[in-house]
Amino acid sequence: MTHKFKTLDRAPVYVKVCNAIEEDILSGVLKEGALLPTEAELCAQFGVTRSSVREGIRLLQQSGLVERGAAKRLVVKSPNASEIAEVASRSMALGGATFGEVFETLAMLYPEAARIAAGRLSDEALGALCDVRDGLRDAAPDAADEIVGYAVEFFQQLANGLDNRVMLAMLQSLNLMIGASLRLVIDQTPNAHERILGAQTEIIAALKKRDEAQARAWMMKHIEDLRRGYVVAKVNLDARIL
Amino acid sequence: MTHKFKTLDRAPVYVKVCNAIEEDILSGVLKEGALLPTEAELCAQFGVTRSSVREGIRLLQQSGLVERGAAKRLVVKSPNASEIAEVASRSMALGGATFGEVFETLAMLYPEAARIAAGRLSDEALGALCDVRDGLRDAAPDAADEIVGYAVEFFQQLANGLDNRVMLAMLQSLNLMIGASLRLVIDQTPNAHERILGAQTEIIAALKKRDEAQARAWMMKHIEDLRRGYVVAKVNLDARIL
DNA sequence: ACAAATGTATTGTCCGACAATCCTAATATG
């Protein structure tokens, strides 16, 4: 048996630069908030030119691992749930996700989220939900945009209160995707204001009682109500979200 | 009142290049599989230099919208669930997600997934699940790696059969995050092979009967069993996944 | 007709230069 050579690493330099920095971030050598060396220093350390370093940085940048901070220097950042949600929802939209798929996932997740929330929500989180509900209550019944805002915000605050970043990221990405279509629905649903307000009130009541089953049930009703709205508004569930 | 000027767009050129291309992809002018112009042509069209074009391309590239294809030319690509899941799970890992958060989300999602699967799984999807189960059955009871593989693959196939790309992306990202820790658990759990095999068998039976409640229940038991494994293996649930 | 050699288009990498911007520190002004 002759000697075996390892397969050569033929990745472009800018990819290697990206990976090298990413590795040091991941392994903890570069902690959150740490300043990366300047481009010139990176050139020196890697032994490549600025062009390559810069292309590598662009790759990192888009994945949210790194950010231009004060003094324009690059700082290490750990992506938060909102950013992850944004990237994910955008990708799914581009991947051809449909209203139907998004809504079905929403209908699967949020009742469970409400159930868990009932056993966990802090007083502050409950207060935030009440604030949303109060805002909705005081909104004009025909201000569709405002109603949509409060409807989504309610979901948002519920997700926030779960104290679980993974869940939060997933629920938030759903919120982002559902937003646009909700406007359509609410625009064409009579009594939308009243019905959503009622659902929110019941859900909050159940959460306050720490009644998991009831929180779940009311959330299901709330979503089922929205689903009927989709039918009434004749939204094509097979259409891509965009 | 004096004349008001619109705020100038002061984004760097490479960002604008990225946005411009992205916009055309999103609006459908550039469809999936379409070849992008060469770098030289892009320079001419945008009126900027190759360096800037290339940096812009790197930004696009990382979000999975574009890919180097045959002839090295850039081709438009719509990201699929696996890629989205990969990006999302990586970001969450870097964002500091813990085993506990991941597992809790898993425990929230998969029982519901099983419930939905019971009403929807095609014969092929069921067949795929059976194949996994059979593979696990024939595996050696002490081959931890193999068992982990089949355990994750079972989740994977279930998610696949749901015929919902949004759910698929979310479930897949959980699978990616849970993989490593599952190995720890299975390594230290006695009868892991037997218990997982039993759970899979029961779940498949429920799915075949189209019994939603039972499918959900058995999946919950399966996951609860895994949870006990975490306790036995003394996995620190507050530790970051990495 | 198939294989080899050649040519060409395109990307990957390098270099050097300068403008634009921000930070810091010295200086002027009250």
Added chain:
DNA sequence: CATATTAGGATTGTCGGACAATACATTTGT
């Protein structure tokens, strides 16, 4: 002395050109 201004330096953003490396298309040789 405190504040505003100015000057300087450091760093990023953009440009232009150059060449090597590679993949594809075409021609050539047998």
